[in-house]
Amino acid sequence: MTETPKRGRPRTFDRAAALTAATRLFWERGYEGVSIGELTEAMGIRSGSLYAAFGDKRSLFEEVVDAYGRSPVGAFAAVALREEPTAYGAFARILREAAAIYPDPAHPAGCLAISAATNVTPQDAGVRLFLRDLRNSNVDAFEARLRQAQQAGELPPEADPRALADHFAITLQGFSQRAQDGATAPQLAAAAELALTAWPAARP
Incomplete structure (x- = not known):
């Protein structure tokens, strides 16, 4: 009798x-701007492993975004909203940290x-x-924190909590684009202080 050949163990990564x-x-x-071939090369795996471990490109991207949102560079706003005792303190921290994080080399x-x-084909x-x-959903979280502040007498x-939430969200989106265009941390920090002057009450 001959032994049945053992199947090779799957490659791990x-x-x-x-x-x-x-x-x-x-x-x-x-x-x-990213192809499956470029992903597998950067990740050091074969396409079969990518599909087996992560699903298709979109599933991988959604997992990437989820992991990013839980990382220090992606979760700083949620952490500030949770940790700061005042809404002004939370939004000041968010803008100041964004000014440092977004242009970080x-x-x-x-x-x-x-x-x-920002630019995808119709099928995507x-x-x-x-x-x-x-x-x-992030803007909604901003608004909810600002409505709490209003109920507490801080605003x-x-x-208008929604307008103020939009103001801070728009500022952050602008910071992201300016950082991609080469704006420095000091430049964004100065802009953050100007954005905070929109706060409609005496600051704590």
Whole structure:
């Protein structure tokens, strides 16, 4: 009798390292600017491994965005909203940290969730909508924190929490683009202080 040949063990790879490589590529080039071949080369895996481990390109991208949103460079706004005792303190911290994080040369400039799917083909419109909904949920979180501040007397009754939430969201999106265009941390920090002057009440 002859022994049945043993099947080779599947190739293993560092999933976290592969995800980090994919994150950098999507962050640098955007969703549309990255091919499967470029992803597998950067991640150090074959296309079969990519599909087996992450699904298709869109599934990989969504996992990248989720991981980015839980990382220090992606979660700083949520952390500030949670940790700061006042709304003004939270938004001041958000803008000042964005001014430092977005142009940091340790990673691609700007915010991945803001810039990664600005231009996509019609068949990939779902990716753009995915990021749009994520960004809109962040604005909703801003508004909720500002409404709490209004109820606590930190904002005057005539203040418009939604308009103020939009103001800070628009500022952050502008910071992301300016960082990609070469704006420095000091430049963005100065802009952050100007943006904070829109606060409609005496600052704590």
